[in-house]
Amino acid sequence: MTTSTPVLDARGLTKAFDGTTVLHGVDLQVHDGELVAVMGPSGSGKSTLLHTISGMDTMTGGTVSVAGQDLGSLSQKQLARLRLTTMGFVFQHGHLLTNLCLLDNVVLPAYLACLAPREELNRRALALMERMGVAGLATRDVSEASGGQLQRIGICRALINEPTIVLGDEPTGALDSTAAAEVLDILGEINAEGTTVVLVTHDATVAARADRVLYMVDGRIVADRQQGRCAAVDLERRHGGVAAWLTELQPRSAVLGPV
Ligand SMILES: Nc1ncnc2c1ncn2[C@@H]1O[C@H](COP(=O)(O)OP(=O)(O)OP(=O)(O)O)[C@@H](O)[C@H]1O
Structure with missing residues (x-):
């Protein structure tokens, strides 16, 4: 236990x-x-x-x-900060912002959390994207990536604040x-x-x-x-599905x- x-x-x-x-x-x-x-x-x-x-x-x-x-x-503000700094989210359809390039999508949670200067955040985001095999897409738009690539970007975004x-x-x-x-x-x-x-x-x-x-x-x-x-x-509440x-x-x- x-x-x-x-x-x-x-x-x-x-x-x-x-x-x-x-x-x-x-x-x-x-x-x-x-x-x-x-x-x-x-x-x-x-x-x-x-x-x-x-x-x-x-x-x-x-x-x-x-x-x-x-x-x-x-408070709502404290809750938002806790979500930002402690939790990372990965969704089925990415939920990436189409008006930002993919690098900026990854950086955004760290930028909102004011964790470091922008250059440092860019470096951190690019290192994550490198690890996920999507660094070559950094300046591309959401519409230019495949579903699997978008999901990797979404994972980078989830990890940027080291949740x-x-x-x-x-x-x-x-x-x-x-x-x-x-x-x-x-x-x-x-x-x-x-x-x-x-x-x-x-x-x-x-x-x-x-x-x-x-x-x-x-x-x-x-x-x-x-x-x-x-x-x-x-x-x-045993259920047929549970037994299977x-x-x-x-x-x-x-x-x-x-x-
Ligand atoms: N915002 C909402 N307003 C009203 N009802 C909701 C809302 N969100 C979920 N529900 C209802 O709550 C119940 C549980 O939904 P939920 O999406 O959590 O189930 P789920 O197990 O995740 O389903 P799925 O596997 O299909 O995604 C459903 O009856 C759904 O209609």
């Missing part, structure tokens, strides 16, 4: 839209260096969970702490299998270097790379599989081989 302070600590997290509850008292602790995949049927609340634990959306009830900071106690935790919503969902595998390799490397990673995904190959896989049904985490062990968190998932999903060690 892990005893360190969680990087992410959600307790009794609820979220309702217009009176309809979509997250029902979710408890989730993610520890430093974990690679966590969140799976579940469409509409089960995976994206809503990601949005509320990151403070991108407000919660209706419960508490969330990220890197020891209670999101509910922060404690990277949160991804279907980061490979719009990619072909080759580009998806490359993006997953990159996310795996980032995690191996110590960054905590939480990915919402429908893709079992993504989940197979994770240390830990959560399965959501109807706004609840109903199973939590860690390195071959599975805790059925909410047995009363439990038998199909290989533990990480079986997929990657012994380390």
Whole structure:
């Protein structure tokens, strides 16, 4: 059992839209260096969970702490700063700004955080783009890059402020299998270097790379599989999909081989 302070600590997290509850008292602790995949049927609340634990959306009830900071106690300005400096986001469709060149897209979060002079930020961004194999696109527009390249740019942008935790919503969902595998390799490397990673995904190959896989049904985490062990968190809500998932999903060690 892990005893360190969680990087992410959600307790009794609820979220309702217009009176309809979509997250029902979710408890989730993610520890430093974990690679966590969140799976579940469409509409089960995976994206809503990601949005509320990151403070991108407000919660209706419960508490969330990220890197020891209670999101509910922060002003909007403090919350924005915490997101900027502690969290990195990778989205399915990149969410890059089309009126900026790709280098400026990568630099933007660091520029907003005022972390260093512009020249230093450019150097840092170019070094990241070099590592991701997209430095040659630095002065290009968003329209000039492929989906896989844009996703690498999105990862550079997520990493520019050296976040404690990277949160991804279907980061490979719009990619072909080759580009998806490359993006997953990159996310795996980032995690191996110590960054905590939480990915919402429908893709079992993504989940197979994770240390830990959560399965959501109807706004609840109903199973939590860690390195071959599975805790059925909410047995009363067992679901056909959960049973299939439990038998199909290989533990990480079986997929990657012994380390
Ligand atoms: N902004 C919103 N306003 C109203 N309802 C919303 C909003 N965002 C999500 N919902 C509802 O919350 C529920 C959960 O949606 P969510 O997008 O979190 O599910 P998901 O598991 O990520 O689905 P998918 O796998 O299809 O992306 C759905 O019923 C959805 O319609």
